[in-house]
Amino acid sequence: MRDDELRAIVAKADRPRAMTADEEAAVRNRIFEAQPVIASTAAREPTAAGRSAFWLTTAAAALVVMAFGLVFVNRADSDQAALLPGATTVPCTVVGAELADAVEQWGSIDDWAIATNNPEPDVALLVAESLRVADPEADSSAILMELDAILDGPRRSGITDAMERADVVERALVELADVVGASDDSCLAPGLVSGN
């Protein structure tokens, strides 16, 4: 069968298809259930009281993050040789923010590491370590391999939209955290899952 014949035949499959009523209802539910939650955070114009509350919350969150970072770096210092010999640690707050930027700008930690001359293992180490905190039995090398695949995936799959890349990585990390038994996203390095 010639290529043009094959193309013409396969093209017949590419046509609109109706969903059953149940299927359509399920899809609609998924789409619209997601909207109000996001809308409630995206739509509001801040009032004066809201702004005060925002800054108070931000300050409190920053304190928590700093405390978490100190504990986390200490822990990573003691264990890092076992994970990646020679790697140095950086505060997880920095990692979270830089990783979010990296995902948005380059879509992959490899590109980020090359562009900024940052040692990639630092990031992977911290993420793996934070996941290991969630599940002490987890295999660090397996986690590192999975992280590598997650972070590299969006770039290789040809996603050119920066926000979409960040979205893919974010969802994958949340799923990964779920698999290793993290009770909530806070078990990951701060800023990593939230992406900001």
Next chain:
Amino acid sequence: MVKPQTNVHQLGGALNDVLGDLFAAEGSAVFGFLLARCGSRDLAQDLVAETFMHAGDRVRAGRGSEVTPAWLRTVARRRLIDEWRRQARGRDRFERLRLQRSEPVPAPDADDAVDRALASLSTRQRAVLTLRYLDDYSVTEVAEALDLSYKAAESLLARAKRSFADAYEREDPDEGRETTNA
């Protein structure tokens, strides 16, 4: 721009209206687009939902004008490619769980020879065949999308073409002969 007094629920309602209209206009097309490529109604439904949720993000960000039928198909295709890549990456524990629910099954409305012939292919064969012949990807682009070497993609594509042609002629000998002799 949303006015300060705008009620959150009003805004959510407006967004839902926009999304509802968009889904009513393009839902079947995007579903058909995905079903032709993956052959699994369950997976196609998941990806339709993800695609329209992403469209919702765009609308909310004030970039609703970017959400065209072509944009929806591009997002849907990317989601599907991600899914194929995840399926191929068997070492991911969480993806293995997803794989279980997204095993390709012949679509109930596979009532013509093309659908049945496509349903007879493996997921990988279907992926390369549809990327190449429905989405006009070059072999290099197919290889890159599915994380294969050029040679592996070329070889997989050759096998997929052979399998499809055999299955298609089995399914509909008249059409197969007609096309082959054309």
